Amino acid sequence: MRILTIIAFLLLTTADLTSQTGTKLLYQTRYESQDPKFHAPGRGGERTITYRLADRMRTEFGPGAAFASIVRCDLARTYMLDMRSRHYFESPLPTPEEIARQQKQRHERALTEGEPNYIFEVKIVDTGETKQAFGHTARHYIKTIKNIPGPEFQQAPQETTEDLWYLDVPSGYCDPQSFSFGPGTHRGVGIMGAGLGLGRWVLRTKPELRQTGEDPKGLLLSSRKSGQETRGTRNGETTTSTFHTITELVEFEEMPLDSAMFEVPAGFTRKEN
Numbered sequence: 001m002r003i004l005t006i007i008a009f010l011l012l013t014t015a016d017l018t019s020q021t022g023t024k025l026l027y028q029t030r031y032e033s034q035d036p037k038f039h040a041p042g043r044g045g046e047r048t049i050t051y052r053l054a055d056r057m058r059t060e061f062g063p064g065a066a067f068a069s070i071v072r073c074d075l076a077r078t079y080m081l082d083m084r085s086r087h088y089f090e091s092p093l094p095t096p097e098e099i100a101r102q103q104k105q106r107h108e109r110a111l112t113e114g115e116p117n118y119i120f121e122v123k124i125v126d127t128g129e130t131k132q133a134f135g136h137t138a139r140h141y142i143k144t145i146k147n148i149p150g151p152e153f154q155q156a157p158q159e160t161t162e163d164l165w166y167l168d169v170p171s172g173y174c175d176p177q178s179f180s181f182g183p184g185t186h187r188g189v190g191i192m193g194a195g196l197g198l199g200r201w202v203l204r205t206k207p208e209l210r211q212t213g214e215d216p217k218g219l220l221l222s223s224r225k226s227g228q229e230t231r232g233t234r235n236g237e238t239t240t241s242t243f244h245t246i247t248e249l250v251e252f253e254e255m256p257l258d259s260a261m262f263e264v265p266a267g268f269t270r271k272e273n
Contacts, residue, residue, distance in 0.1 A: 020259065022053035025219075026251035032244040033229070056262040070262055079264055087271045088264055103181065106188030116187065116208035117150035124213030133221055134252040136167045141216045160227035167249075169219035180215045223247045 029046045048061040055073035070079040071093065080089045094102070110116070122145050129140035143162040149155040181189060186209040225245040 020053055020257060021254055022051060022257035024251065024253045024255055024257075025050040025052070025249060027220075027247055028250050029245065029247045032246070033241050051257055051261060053257045053259065053262060056259075058261050070264070072262065081264065081268065086265075086268050088268045089271055090264075103186065103189065107186060110187035110206060110208075113206055116206045117152065118205050118207045119146075119148040120207060120209045121146040121148065122209065122211040122213075124211070124215060126213070126216075131165070133165075133167060134249075136169055138165045138167050138221045139216070139218070140165055143216075158227065160225055162226075163222075163224040164216055165221040165223075166216040166218040167221050167252075168217075181209060181211065183211050183214060185210050219249075220247070221249050 027048050027050070029048075046061070048059055049065070050057060050059045057071040057073075058068060060068045066083055068081040068083060070081065072078070073093065076093045076095065078091050078093050080091075082088065122143070125142045127140040127142060131138050131140075141164040143164055145160050145162075147158045149157065187207075189207060189209050223246070227243060229241050229243050
């Protein structure tokens with residue numbers, strides 16, 4: 001009897017280590033435009049599935065879930081998996097403190113480089129509206145982003161508006177929103193890359209992010225982003241079209257998750273970034 005009791009205890013302990021209660025999130029994204037040519041074939045709808053377990057997160061995306069990203073906050077590492085080729089890339093995950101320190105360094109360095117030539121104005125408004133979804137309260141936000149390039153870029157200013165709802169589900173360190181810059185003026189951030197190409201000249205971009213309003217807190221329930229896209233045609237003319245990008249949380253389920261989901265599978269080969 002004692003041996004059976006010990007075996008039962010070991011089985012229960014092992015099950016607890018490999019399977020714990022986490023959450024499954026299914027997001028659906030679709031694109032709407034006055035000009036369907038602005039969105040490539042196959043982009044009529046995209047879906048991503050995210051699994052969360054304590055301080056770990058796995059997101060599956062691409063056709064047939066061909067790719068997966070794993071974020072391990074406990075290891076401060078991220079992994080990108082190509083499920084078809086069975087390759088993966090590994091990179092360090094900076095802590096919020098490290099990101100804040102890097103931003104301070106970029107800000108101080110940018111102050112010595114003269115006035116910014118690419119401004120990003122971000123305004124976030126909490127409307128005070130609430131509603132219920134998936135057993136939680138959701139709050140309503142409006143986010144407006146204005147891109148104001150300097151004359152050397154020969155680009156027109158652009159503006160996008162995002163209608164957002166966020167659930168009151170605590171967001172952890174694994175969440176991308178944990179790395180937002182917050183209200184204030186931030187030099188040296190606001191655009192991907194170190195510069196923009198214009199003809200045969202490469203212009204050095206000196207961006208500045210100006211944000212008013214606090215970033216939304218919680219888990220994204222829905223987002224509707226609206227703006228305009230301007231593209232050049234072969235005859236040198238430009239075409240402008242209004243677009244909408246809609247992302248919605250369509251499944252939110254608590255369920256047992258195997259901890260092996262958050263490991264690099266056996267047989268995968270590491271590739272250098």
